[in-house]
Amino acid sequence: MNNTFKKTILASLVSAGMMTSGLAAADEHPVKLGLMLPYSGTYTALGEAITNGLKLAIEQNDGQLGGRDVEYVQLDSEANPSKAPQNMSRLVKGDNVDFVIGPVHSGVAMGMLRVAKQSGAITIIPNAGLGAATNQLCMPNVFRTSFSMxxxxxxxxxxxxxxxxxxxxxxxxxxxxxxxxxxxxxxxxxxxxxxxxxxxxxxxxxxxxxxxxxxxxxxxxxxxxxxxxxxxxxxxxxxxxxxxxxxxxxxxxxxxxxxxxxxxxxxxxxxxxxxxHYAETLDNEQNQAFVEAYQEAYGKAPDTYAVQGYDTGAMLVQALDKVDGNTEDKEALIEALASVELQSPRGPMSFSESHHPIQNVYxxxxxxxxxxxxxxxxxxxxxxxxxxxx
Amino acid sequence: MDLAFFGVQLLNGLQYGLLLFLIASGLTLIFGIMGIINLAHGAMYMIGAYLVWDLTMRLGNFWLAIVIAIPIAVALGLIIERLFLDTLYKRDHLYQVLLTFGLILVINEAQRIIWGGDVHSVAIPAPFDASLQLTDNLQYSVYRLFVMGVCLALAGGIYWVIRHTRLGIIIRAGAVNRDMVEGLGINVRTLFTLIFSVGVALAAFAGMIAAPLTSITPGMGDSILITCFVVVVIGGIGSIKGAFWGAILIGMAETFGPVLIPSLASMVIYLIMAAVLLVKPRGLFA
The missing domain is CATH 3.40.50.2300 (Response regulator)
Structure with missing residues (x-):
């Protein structure tokens, strides 16, 4: 009881602190990331690993993207394809997010891509491996940081x-x-x-x-x-x-x-x-640093899904630095994302014309x-x- | 197809069928005597597998784990029957279906909270951790033979109880006319509690002995539930004999079907069910 009370006070102090620092950064509002990942059901572990990896990459950049603070909107996709269009619309129109990150499940991806097409929302797929996402259904505003089958x-x-x-x-x-x-x-x-x-x-x-x-x-x-x-x-x-x-x-x-x-x-x-495209034993500097940082932050070893989340975060960091945190000019932003080149824990990684990773397969x-x-x-x-x- | 291949497939079909029988027998008992469609039956199969995995981890002995897990499963059945089902007997079937469907969600979520979403496995226990050489390149785990033996023994045991004991007479009578049994002064409420607990425990037990042969994952009972319903419907609702032959039939169909007619692999058992129902609308043994 007493402990909870202390936590509440601490939380309000922290949030008060965040508000003042927000004010100090003038009228800039935070970059909004909409996470549409499974936080319940069979794929829970994957959704959590991706979220952990993503947040770790942004934390390592002082919790900022292009000099702006970051706000996360997490939505449980339940890995349910039938709810996908509605969930995606909620993030894009209701919450007005700057980027949508998801999903894990290829069926959900189909539903999301329909909304991505209509709304033009920038979508980064951190897992779902269906080929069509960057092939028959490809669109400028959709990227993938994972793999295809x-x-x-x-x-x-x-x-x-x-x-x-x-x-x-x-x-x-x-x-x-x-x-x-x-x-x-x-x-x-x-x-x-x-x-x-x-x-x-x-x-x-x-x-x-x-x-x-x-x-x-x-x-x-x-x-x-x-x-x-x-x-x-x-x-x-x-x-x-x-x-x-x-x-x-x-x-x-x-x-x-x-x-x-x-x-x-x-x-x-x-x-x-x-x-x-990854193995936890990969012998490179980035992977060793990543495995260590992930272990320290979350108390367990990372897996492929965590790396995919981490690279999604690293991609955002690099692209938003390039456009100085300006998320209004969509075309410049898409161009910046497409030209991202990463030294990832999985090895060097860049993007093809269809916005699919060019990467090593081990x-x-x-x-x-x-x-x-x-x-x-x-x-x-x-x-x-x-x-x-x- | 040569003779050895045929023989091995026969063995595979028999083993799968016998395991299906073990799960389906509980389902058909509950269905036939209590009139309850227990959708949570598959979830209990999963609970059995998780229980035995958890206890094997803690105790380091598979057999001891089973001995402890069985009373836990029976107790779970008892609690579910007394706490939830007991109040719904007078209501329409739909309420019971809703309740047992709700139980699937609750049990699956409880499983995730207690044991998490990771995939687990149980090592094949001694003294059955050996293999037989069937053909030049194919081995067969002795544990599978043991599982077949256990299933056959249980099938015989259930048959004997139903055919040759007083309890069996009551169960058979209850399946035919419940009101009359009650009218003759039999305490149907106690009978229902017993049937439900035993039925649920049979599903959990099937999960326990199948644990070393399968991977233990969330929702592992959901797909087996459908197959078991097919078995029960083919055999005739409430008939243990029907469940046995239905299970063997489906076991063989699931083994030979995909190999002989690959394009119909996922349909084979439903085609058989449709064919049986066309000829015998109430199932083979009802």
Missing amino acids: WQNSYPMGKVAYDQGHREVVTITWDYAGGKEDVAGFKEAFEAEGGEVVEEIFVPFPSTEFQSYLTQIASIDPDAVYTFFAGGGGVSFVRDYAAAGLKDSIPLLGSGFLTEGNVAALDGAGEGVQTTL LREIQDGKHEVVGVAAEQLEVPDDACKM
Whole structure:
């Protein structure tokens, strides 16, 4: 009770202090960031990691963007596509935010992009990997700081071929994300001269894999390429190992197969190779500093999602410095955002014509419960967003 | 398809079907005797898995965790029945559906508050942490065989109770005509409490023994609930025998369907349900 009272007093003192400093900065109002991320449900952890990363980057810039204070408007997207247009409208028209940052879920992204098109609101996507966001649906006011399904799976095609695999079975969930991912792998693998002998699609979100593993064993390919995520990823990797397939048929995958879940794999993931635009073990100065700062601020190790949030913040810092905090001139602001170049914890990163990150994709192998970087699977890979006419 | 492949798939289908039976048996008991559509049944499956994971972490022993988790699950069923359902028996079915749907939301949120959103797993416990070599490159976990044995034993046990005990007679009579049973002086309220607790505990127990074979995630019970409803409807509502054969049928369909006709993978079980209902509108054994 007494403690709460103290906290309240402290809070009002702090806010009073902030008000006076706001006054000192003349009539400048804060830059408003609208965060449309999941803060409840399955994707809560992702929403929180992105928010943490974003705030860390802005805190490291004295909590300011272009010399102006920052105000956060956080809205729970609930990862619910049907509420997306309405939520986005609320941020853009109701709260009048300068930037919208979101979402995590590709279905929500579809709804948000409709509103982004009508309103022209500057939107930065810190996760959702659907290809169309920067391709068929691309627009000047939309940026992405994460990845696309294609970008993370395409490099594995060449890796698999170079490792000597010629006949591969792919297996994923029967939904847009899984299909886009496997298509990227197949494109590269078959261009090299390999053959995808069977494409297995599991009804989403089933995690009953036994009959498919039996099928894989009877085909006996050189390797298996897979995309599953979350609990599905853990189930698949464990079942694959338990069926004794891991030693005879190497398991390859997109990084999301095991990202954030290595502990739950309980040793079953050792030796599994995946491609992703980040690994917590990346050996560069920025990553070491980032991991340390994140650990200190939030008491836990960062993951890919935290990096995506962090880079979204770093991008805003750089762009708003360039335009001296002027958010009125949208065209100049969009130009500044598009020309951002970052030395990110994930390595160098810039933006393509379609506003998609040009970045390294790393080949990682699970060793002693960590994603160790084996090498760079694709250096500064640009996504060919052919359908994007801006 | 060669013979070995066929044989292994048969084993897969049988194992999945038996596990489905364990969950569906509780659902059909509650449905058939109490007339309650317990939508929270899948959530209890999830609770069972989380309980056993949590207790295994704390105690370091999977078997001990199960022994402690079972009474907790029974107690949960007891509390839900006495506290919430008891006041709704006289109301329309819709109220009970609303209540159990609400329970899904409450249980899922409670799960998130207590255990968080991370994915967890339980290691396959000794002495079943070995594998059999089935074909040149495929192994089969001995624990899966153990799960099949447990499910079969429970199926036999439930069958015996229902066929050969006084309680079984009351349960069977209750499924046919509840008012008459009450009229004969049977305390239906106690019977309902018992049935609900046991039914819910069966779902939780299925989650417990399935925990080492699956990944433990929020909402893991939601998708299995739909499959179990299909099982119950195919077998005939309230029929344990129906739930058994329905579960085996669906287990086989989910195993062979996607491999033989991949384009219909996600539809196969619903097609079977539709076909059964066309011929026998009340299910196979009702």
